[in-house]
Amino acid sequence: MHPSFQERFDELGVLLQKTNAARAGRIDRPTPAKPVRYQVTGGSVGMYQIKDRTTGKTRAFRDNYKAAHELAMQFEVQVNRQIAVTI
Structure with missing residues (x-):
């Protein structure tokens, strides 16, 4: 080098x-012990994107930051959900 x-x-x-x-x-x-997976970014004027940080893809759009943040938190809860296995 x-x-x-x-x-x-x-x-x-x-x-x-x-x-x-x-x-x-x-x-x-x-x-946090586990890094945040979904991130809210300002895509354009008045629009916010919810991006998946692991894949880099945009998951959803919202025109209000608060709504985008709440949706990102819902996505986080879905990802962190424990899958119950019954035998």
């Missing part, structure tokens, strides 16, 4: 450690 690339990787690693340390100091809540 070229030395300039290695220097840049090292710089980015240091910056990432600093931001993670700063973020941990500001947030009183612990980080």
Whole structure:
């Protein structure tokens, strides 16, 4: 690897450690054990997308952020649902 690339990787690693340390100091809540799967993003003016972070695909659209957030939370509950196996 070229030395300039290695220097840049090292710089980015240091910056990432600093931001993670700063973020941990500001947030009183612990980080979740399982990462969030669905993310609400602003697709265009007045429209919000609910994206699946594992596949990168858009799952739904809403014109209200609150409605998009609630739908994303419903998707999370569906994914985290325990499947009961009866024998």
